[in-house]
Amino acid sequence: MRQAAATLSRLTGILNNFQKRPFHSNSPAGSPAVVKMSFNTLGAKEALELDKDIMSSGGFTLDQLMELAGLSVSQAVYKVHPPSKGDRILVFCGPGNNGGDGLVAARHLWYYGYKPTVYYPKKGKNEFYDRLSIQLQNLNIPFTTDYITALTQTDHILDAIFGFSFSGAVRAPFDEVIDAITSSSLPVTSVDVPSSWDIATGPPLDGPGKNFMPETLVSLTAPKPLVKYFKGRHFLGGRFIPPNLEEKYGLKLKDVYEGIDQVTELPN
Numbered sequence: 001m002r003q004a005a006a007t008l009s010r011l012t013g014i015l016n017n018f019q020k021r022p023f024h025s026n027s028p029a030g031s032p033a034v035v036k037m038s039f040n041t042l043g044a045k046e047a048l049e050l051d052k053d054i055m056s057s058g059g060f061t062l063d064q065l066m067e068l069a070g071l072s073v074s075q076a077v078y079k080v081h082p083p084s085k086g087d088r089i090l091v092f093c094g095p096g097n098n099g100g101d102g103l104v105a106a107r108h109l110w111y112y113g114y115k116p117t118v119y120y121p122k123k124g125k126n127e128f129y130d131r132l133s134i135q136l137q138n139l140n141i142p143f144t145t146d147y148i149t150a151l152t153q154t155d156h157i158l159d160a161i162f163g164f165s166f167s168g169a170v171r172a173p174f175d176e177v178i179d180a181i182t183s184s185s186l187p188v189t190s191v192d193v194p195s196s197w198d199i200a201t202g203p204p205l206d207g208p209g210k211n212f213m214p215e216t217l218v219s220l221t222a223p224k225p226l227v228k229y230f231k232g233r234h235f236l237g238g239r240f241i242p243p244n245l246e247e248k249y250g251l252k253l254k255d256v257y258e259g260i261d262q263v264t265e266l267p268n
């Protein structure tokens with residue numbers, strides 16, 4: 001009883017927090033119908049600024065943040081699709097830090113009992129992408145270039161292709177990748193944003209991503225404005241924001257996470 005009351009109070013807290021700074025729709029004509037609730041969101045520019053702040057005044061390094069982001073993602077995957085319900089997961093990694101989160105998540109998932117396969121066609125320049133790849137190779141996690149075949153041999157998908165720095169129309173090779181993921185009808189968990197969606201205006205009106213609707217989204221640090229177009233299970237991860245930055249960005253995350261969890265599910 002006491003536990004039920006505590007959970008209710010926590011959910012009420014989350015709702016209150018995310019209603020503090022409502023995001024009003026500026027959806028272009030013809031884009032999907034608007035939302036169920038108001039969220040406190042971080043636009044691409046704010047998310048980038050917050051990232052810089054955590055690494056300067058916050059004292060973190062990028063690979064520390066990536067490790068925590070990837071850990072959050074792995075926990076959300078486990079909550080939605082535990083390995084007992086299908087242990088094969090195909091991890092699509094893009095060239096930026098979103099892809100790095102995917103590499104970290106793949107490692108954690110392996111330790112939880114999954115059989116990850118990684119598609120990583122454009123490696124990022126930073127040397128820690130090499131180190132993350134070596135860590136996966138040491139676990140004998142396969143890297144594939146044939147994602148078409150891999151899609152027929154997996155139970156679910158982790159989309160770590162693009163995050164909050166994505167803009168414009170999807171360029172090759174990821175345009176065809178997004179189309180193939182969408183047509184596979186497999187359950188997808190997207191890291192931070194559904195890849196190919198505009199950070200502010202959501203799914204593109206045409207081309208790759210038009211019909212892409214992941215089953216699960218793990219927003220990192222704070223939801224991005226595109227969440228208002230998302231219909232699925234929504235988690236928040238990235239439990240590393242210090243109180244001064246929480247306050248600066250109006251995030252109010254204090255009671256959002258429970259116990260040792262690195263993610264929390266947000267009401268839809």
Ligand SMILES: NC(=O)C1=CN([C@@H]2O[C@H](COP(=O)(O)OP(=O)(O)OC[C@H]3O[C@@H](n4cnc5c(N)ncnc54)[C@H](O)[C@@H]3O)[C@@H](O)[C@H]2O)[C@H](O)CC1
Nearest residue numbers: 065066095096097098163164165166167169171192220221
């Ligand atoms: N504080 C946090 O929440 C943290 C989040 N992390 C993750 O980092 C990403 C943002 O990473 P960033 O490197 O800035 O960019 P992206 O991964 O989104 O991608 C950049 C990459 O994509 C290319 N690109 C951009 N647009 C297109 C396009 N239209 N077609 C093809 N390619 C495109 C661009 O050239 C770059 O190469 C955030 O979302 C989180 O997932 C950190 O891991 C930790 C801190």
Ligand SMILES: [K+]
Nearest residue numbers: 159162191193
């Ligand atoms: K993504």
